[in-house]
Amino acid sequence: MTTASTDYSMETQRSKATRKWDLPLRLFHWLFASSVVAAWGLGEFGPDVMTLHFWFGYAVLALIAFRLIWGFVGSETSRFSSFIFGPKAILSYMLKLPSRQPCNWKGHNPLGGLFVLLLLGLIGAQAALGLFVDPEDYINVGPLASWVGIDGARTALAWHGILARATLILMGLHVAAIFFYRIWKREDLVTPMITGHRKS
Template sequence: MTVASADHSLETQKKTGAPVWDLPLRLFHWLFAGSVAAAWGLGKFGPDVMTLHFWFGYAVLALIAFRLIWGFIGSETARFSSFVYSPKTLFSYIAKLPKRQASNWKGHSPLGGLFVFLLLGVIGAQAALGLFADPEDYINVGPLASWAGIDSVRTALAWHGILARATLILVVLHVAAIFFYRLWKREDLVTPMIKGSRKAK
């Protein structure tokens, strides 16, 4: 994985009306959002027998596996190498963030790219730990819990809950960022993730 060039300034990456996200990435995004929301909701408010919670957890892991593969073979904006930026580029972007103007960054911005890695890492770890969790109710036992010792499955269960709360915080931040860009910077981040391209100006 190479670091994206710091020369990719806001001006050189500005492409209104051009394709932004490919179809597989857009499908991943919405399926991932739905699966994470369903797994979290079922885990928090669902029935005592968490069969559906487990299945949505498996879906989350499968989607992350796809995203990891697509991060190397997908279109330009889907590849990890396109949104791994140097600290200089990241801090430069953050410094310009308060300006009330759309950046129209092609693909993930430096801050957005960092958030992608954080989100995938936290949710991936949270879902993987669920495979080893054992709440000792003899019902909702992770499929790999028998491979670990009692201390390990209890630790997995504890961290599964901690990272579930972290996931909620990240999702709230993600939604807040969408509103910030829409209301303050006059930049629509949702439509390109639906249609694949940014509206021409």
């Protein structure tokens, strides 16, 4: 084998060894984060006519639908089967968190995988409830509010607000976890979600 061929083979093996996230998953991550933040900000701070809030909510639901599909047909680290762990594995991982040794999991670690499922479920439920809300202002009525009646629409509106606050808490925990891994465990979680690869 020539030197050039050897170098190419070594580079290919190195790239495969450090590959972490595929492009569709990375695009999903940043679009999802942007849409959630935009929908939350518009819901909290206006304008009073929440047309854009609704559209970002629809985007969130569409992105979740994509993620559910990609969780079965995507690359190895994107599939649910690669990061759904039982309670024993999650507890074992949590007990090792105080160690300063980087984890460098190929994909989501057991705790991260649990967080992904919780985040998708919570935000999905919140966005779905938005379809049924009716704040009685005759403007910002969910497209499916008439299906549940006024009492159901009011209940949906109340839970939509509760889950919005819970989503804010989860977003804060996500950012805190990024800083924890970066500072305490010396592990960069952001760059792989941009480039698709982690440093060897």
